[in-house]
Amino acid sequence: MVAQLSSCKAWPANPALTLAVLLLPQKDNNDNEGAYDLDVLVADSDSGDIVAHDYQSSAVLYDAVRLSDVSFDTARYQVTPSDRAFGVRFTHTGSSRVNPYETTALNLYVIEGKKLRRVLDRLAVTSMSGESNDNCAGTLDWTQRTIDMGPAGKQGFAALNISEKSVHSVSNEQTGECKSKNDRPVRAHFVLEYRNGQYGVPKGLQAD
Template identity: 25%
Template sequence: MKYSYLLIIFLLFSCSKNNKEKIPAKGAIEKQEIEKAVETVADEIEAVAKPSEHVTTTFKEELLKLKLKTVPLVDSTSFDNLTDKGDYQKINTEALKLAKVYKNWKELKSNYRAIDAYRLKLSKDFYTVVITALQSEEEIESRLINYDLEGNVIASEMIAYDEVVESWARTKSTIETDRITINYQYKVSEETGFVKIEPNGKFRMLNISDIFYELVIDELNINRSKLMPALQAFKILPNRPHEAIVVIPEIVEGSEEEHYFTLNTHIAYVNIENKQVLFHYFESAETNGWVSDAIRLDEIKIDTAPYTITENERAFGIKTHFVGSSRVNPYESDRLSLFVITNNNLQKVLHNFEILDNGGEWDGNCEGEFINEKKTLIISEEKNNGYFDILVKHKITNNITFEDENGDCDSKDSVTIKTSVLKFDGEFYKEEMLN
């Protein structure tokens, strides 16, 4: 109805004007004026019928308006580097769905002023936008937001922040394709956080072990599709708190089938403060014994017991834990390898020495026999080829289970103690029995 009134007004105005002006070819001019009036009204109708750009702009349209930046880059948004207010961008917060980013959007919206935004190409599977906004006259932040290909918010993370209130704080970040390194600066302290950008666009805060797994994997160019995270290991050296050991097993191409696999060994000696790989040891599955089949490789651990094999050298150990899958023939084994730093390299000096051997056979009900052998290593004062001998104390427990005269299951243990010695032959420690 509104449109009809507009049309009538324009037509009456046109006709009245033509009656007052005594112009030849009146019919032709009237027709021309009517057509012009109709076109004008049509434009007005279209303007009224079409919602504002703020409402109709889609996520994709708004995204493509933003300038594209490349990574790695540092976002150090602060009040110090604000441009002139005339340079502030007009950001469509509705199209970018900030109501899905901030839980308190209704309260925040009244003071929130988006002043800049750019996009990053981190993946072909999701979109990334960084929005800078004044949250109040005293606070400014930049937030990285990942969206799925339909424009739905996947996750967001604050990457830069500044405030001018008394409790001064500032944050800046280095953005890379698959991670964000966030530097938090406070009045009296400074901290660093690491956020992993997962392939699906979600974020995961990394702890110190994650950080160094990522460092070693990247530094050694290990194929990520060949990783087995459940068997990775990390440990800070108690005698060198700024250094740590990182173990990254690597699946051998074509070896993985259900629970059967073989692994190459990557051991890195890293500096925690400088985030550097100082030394790297590699051994292929052909010689390292890291094979999982019916006897499953269940765990890899770093052993930092004080294996002081020279006056100035302390070795560290890598333990592999194996478990058998048979119920009637249970089996468990721990094997220890020792490593030292020599000639600016990591060297293995003890290879897969079995320190626990636990197995046996039973009928699945009661009757059976089990043998458990545990070995304790003690550094000796005797030397061979520059390294101290290692005494080995063997405790062997023989356990027999049987059904007694009352039909109850009973057991009997007998214990044997033996001693051996590990002597260094110039390349590896080799065992000699003493009794």
């Protein structure tokens, strides 16, 4: 288990339950590349008994882009009148200074009986990439996506309304100072519908 990337938290929507995420390194991992198995669990807060979990083998890969943070997202994801989802965010960060890179992906889970079901898989909620000369001159592109719950669809699950904001920035040295200028933000809107047991995430919105 990777202690610094594993955590637990009482669920604010239901403090009787505790959420936990465990990253389990595979045996052949090394410093340059590897994979983690992922176990997301819900436990009884008093007894510690496991209520439900979702296990994925080789769920998280790394090389020059490493998993740097795992956190819970307990916003109000009321996907049906009776089902509240919770999220887990995974942040990957690149190691290059001249080509900075970072992305955060979101999974959403719902409890169904004794099972934990993933209904949203790797939606990229933030992303940043750029290129520079390791001094000042360079470009940076940044995108952020937020989620609002929409109306219920044919299968009873609310649509996910995705609002996107993207910014392109250029940096240059001017009179001995490094200055950046942002272009006008570009905004877009997407709707993710629930079909066949999951919210479909278009390839362009899904983290690698």
